[in-house]
Amino acid sequence: MEKMNCDIIKDLIPSYVDEVCSQATKKCVETHLEECGECRLIAARLRNNALSGEKLEQKGLDGLKKIRRTLTIQRMINYGILLFLVYCGIQLFLVHHANYTLFNHPGILETICILMVLVSGAGHREKQSPGRASYVCGAVSLSMAVYFILLFLYFIMQLTPDTETFLGMKLSNTGPFLDKQLAVAFTAQIAFFLHNLWCVLKGDRRCRWLLCLNIMGIFLTINYDLLMYRMDNYDTLKLTYLYSTLESVVPGILGITASLLISRRQEKQAAGEAAL
Numbered sequence: 001m002e003k004m005n006c007d008i009i010k011d012l013i014p015s016y017v018d019e020v021c022s023q024a025t026k027k028c029v030e031t032h033l034e035e036c037g038e039c040r041l042i043a044a045r046l047r048n049n050a051l052s053g054e055k056l057e058q059k060g061l062d063g064l065k066k067i068r069r070t071l072t073i074q075r076m077i078n079y080g081i082l083l084f085l086v087y088c089g090i091q092l093f094l095v096h097h098a099n100y101t102l103f104n105h106p107g108i109l110e111t112i113c114i115l116m117v118l119v120s121g122a123g124h125r126e127k128q129s130p131g132r133a134s135y136v137c138g139a140v141s142l143s144m145a146v147y148f149i150l151l152f153l154y155f156i157m158q159l160t161p162d163t164e165t166f167l168g169m170k171l172s173n174t175g176p177f178l179d180k181q182l183a184v185a186f187t188a189q190i191a192f193f194l195h196n197l198w199c200v201l202k203g204d205r206r207c208r209w210l211l212c213l214n215i216m217g218i219f220l221t222i223n224y225d226l227l228m229y230r231m232d233n234y235d236t237l238k239l240t241y242l243y244s245t246l247e248s249v250v251p252g253i254l255g256i257t258a259s260l261l262i263s264r265r266q267e268k269q270a271a272g273e274a275a276l
Helices: 002-018 023-035 037-048 053-094 106-120 132-158 171-201 208-229 234-275
Strands: none
Touching: 002 023, 002 037, 023 037, 053 106, 053 171, 053 208, 106 208, 106 234, 132 171, 132 208, 132 234, 171 208, 208 234
């Protein structure tokens, strides 16, 4: 009979802990707990492990708040990167402040931006592929980067102390001609970055590697524009061009690779969880 009473009380303990039972049931359970150490231990464990419905609900709400807070921080980081890149473009292409201390080490700035893009995605798993529009933006972004790499390579190879014209124009007009192209390319890369950022934050798409590609294109235009301001020695011109190119391309490639590896790992984890 005592065993049967314990079995009945054990069934009633969850309702008792959640305080959803009647007063008669509550009194019955409390009377039994005073006499039964085993049932008293079960009730204590339920309270200590926070298994009551009210506490579980509160845990869920706290979890949602934490997720929202994390997403807000991630958005702030990404929008901060965008504003910083726009600021750089204004300083360089509109104000022509090429001697600004900010541009002493553009490679470091690019690396920081790429790292921030990767960090902003930590703990968040994008569920959709980039989509056709993002792939098109990525293809155009890459094409512009390759175009300027080849254009400046050709320009550097043709430039000598005796050079008077380039691409059929006077050498004195080459600077403004290239500067305008770089400004247009910078603006386009910013637009692509904004599109891909929107896809990440609003569309939950795996576009972070495209953001890294856009950042690489943006800093490539910045480095080449700075290169034109600093061309004063023919002997070191080719070396300076090579350094400027690698300073932009290497961090970009590493960022793209890291982002793709992270996305691939997330896909495998999602597939494993689905299989379970």
